[in-house]
Amino acid sequence: MRHAKYYIQELIHLSEEAKAMILMRAVIVIYILFKILYFLKVNDSLGLMTTLLLGVFKGVIPFLVIFFLLVIFFAVMAAILGAN
Numbered sequence: 001m002r003h004a005k006y007y008i009q010e011l012i013h014l015s016e017e018a019k020a021m022i023l024m025r026a027v028i029v030i031y032i033l034f035k036i037l038y039f040l041k042v043n044d045s046l047g048l049m050t051t052l053l054l055g056v057f058k059g060v061i062p063f064l065v066i067f068f069l070l071v072i073f074f075a076v077m078a079a080i081l082g083a084n
Helices: 004-012 016-040 044-081
Strands: none
Touching: 016 044
């Protein structure tokens, strides 16, 4: 099993076009997820679940922003201090 460090190093060595393709694919997958959730709203039994899921996504975004900022902060601090 490969560690996250291996995958990060692989991403660093990719060309700009390959990085752009990875980003576009991720955006497309997220867009497809939201479209599927939108079409599930038509069904009455799945409409409430879809509304709840979209509400959860909206509520989680501020947490994720702060969480990733903290992760980046601690990663930079570890790099500065020379952690392995």
